[in-house]
Amino acid sequence: MAKLTKITTQKKNKGRYNIFLDHGQGEAYGFSVDEDILVKYRLQKNMELDEATIEAMKQTDEIHKSYTLAINYLSYRMRSEKEIRDYLHDKEADPEHIDEIVARLKKEKLLDDQEFANSLVRTRIMTSSKGPLLLKKELIEKGVQASQAEAALEHFSFDKQYEKAMKFAEKKMKNDGKKSFRQQIQTVQQTLMQKGYQGDVVQEVLANLPEEENEESEWQAAVLQGEKILRKYRQKAEGYELKQKVKSAMYRKGFTFDVIDRFIEEYCDN
Incomplete structure (x- = not known):
C-alpha cells in the first residue's frame, strides 16, 4: 500500500495534477492525472492506495488523454473511424485504448x-x-x-453532376482558346473523365457544347500553334519536307486540313 501525501497542480497545465506517494521510504512523485480522474477516484491527501488501484488510475488517465486528443482532432471537422484510429496510432495510444475510445465516440454520436x-x-x-x-x-x-x-x-444527382461538369467544361474551353476547337473538345472529355465523371454525364456535356468552332478564333489558334511548329522544324527541314512536318504536327493538334492549308500557304510559302 502507498499513502497519498500531496497533490499539486501542474504549472503548464492547470487541468492536470501531480500525485505524490509514500511507499514507506518517504515522499516521492508517483504519477499525474487529469482533473476528471482526480474527481472520479476522489483523490485526497492521506488516502491509502494499493498497486491495483494506482495502475487502474494510470490506465484510466491514459485513455482519458487519448480521448481528449481524439475530441480535439474532431473539433476541426468530421472524421472517419479510420482517420481517428490512424491519428491515435500516430500519437502512440495503446491499441486496446483506441478500440475503447472509438466505441465511446460512436456511442456519443461523435463518430459515424x-x-x-x-x-x-x-x-x-x-x-x-x-x-x-x-x-x-x-x-x-x-x-x-x-x-x-x-x-x-x-x-450527388445527375443534374448536379451535369451542372458542375458543364460549368467546368465552359471554363476549360475559354482558357484553352489557343488550342484548336477539336483539341479543346478532346481535352474537356479527357479531363472530365479524369475528374471522375461517368460517361453518361460527359456525353451530355459534350452534346451541349458549341457544335462548331468560331472561325476567327480557330484561325488565331492555328497561327499561334503553327508559328511555334515552324520555329521548331525550320532548322531541321525546308521546302516540301518542312511543309509536311508542319502539316502533320498541326493535324495532331486538331486543326482541319482547310485551316492547315491556309496556314501553310500564308506562312510557309513566303
Missing part, C-alpha cells in the same frame, strides 16, 4: 462513417469540381465502406 461520408460529399459538391468516381475513391481511402460511399453519393 455514414454521416461523415454524407458530409464530405456535400462539401465536395460545393467546393470542388470532382466527379462521383473520385469522391468514392476518396471516401474508400478514408476507410468508408463501399456501400456507405454509394449511399452518400446519392446526394
Whole structure:
C-alpha cells in the first residue's frame, strides 16, 4: 500500500495534477492525472492506495488523454473511424485504448462513417469540381465502406453532376482558346473523365457544347500553334519536307486540313 501525501497542480497545465506517494521510504512523485480522474477516484491527501488501484488510475488517465486528443482532432471537422484510429496510432495510444475510445465516440454520436461520408460529399459538391468516381475513391481511402460511399453519393444527382461538369467544361474551353476547337473538345472529355465523371454525364456535356468552332478564333489558334511548329522544324527541314512536318504536327493538334492549308500557304510559302 502507498499513502497519498500531496497533490499539486501542474504549472503548464492547470487541468492536470501531480500525485505524490509514500511507499514507506518517504515522499516521492508517483504519477499525474487529469482533473476528471482526480474527481472520479476522489483523490485526497492521506488516502491509502494499493498497486491495483494506482495502475487502474494510470490506465484510466491514459485513455482519458487519448480521448481528449481524439475530441480535439474532431473539433476541426468530421472524421472517419479510420482517420481517428490512424491519428491515435500516430500519437502512440495503446491499441486496446483506441478500440475503447472509438466505441465511446460512436456511442456519443461523435463518430459515424455514414454521416461523415454524407458530409464530405456535400462539401465536395460545393467546393470542388470532382466527379462521383473520385469522391468514392476518396471516401474508400478514408476507410468508408463501399456501400456507405454509394449511399452518400446519392446526394450527388445527375443534374448536379451535369451542372458542375458543364460549368467546368465552359471554363476549360475559354482558357484553352489557343488550342484548336477539336483539341479543346478532346481535352474537356479527357479531363472530365479524369475528374471522375461517368460517361453518361460527359456525353451530355459534350452534346451541349458549341457544335462548331468560331472561325476567327480557330484561325488565331492555328497561327499561334503553327508559328511555334515552324520555329521548331525550320532548322531541321525546308521546302516540301518542312511543309509536311508542319502539316502533320498541326493535324495532331486538331486543326482541319482547310485551316492547315491556309496556314501553310500564308506562312510557309513566303
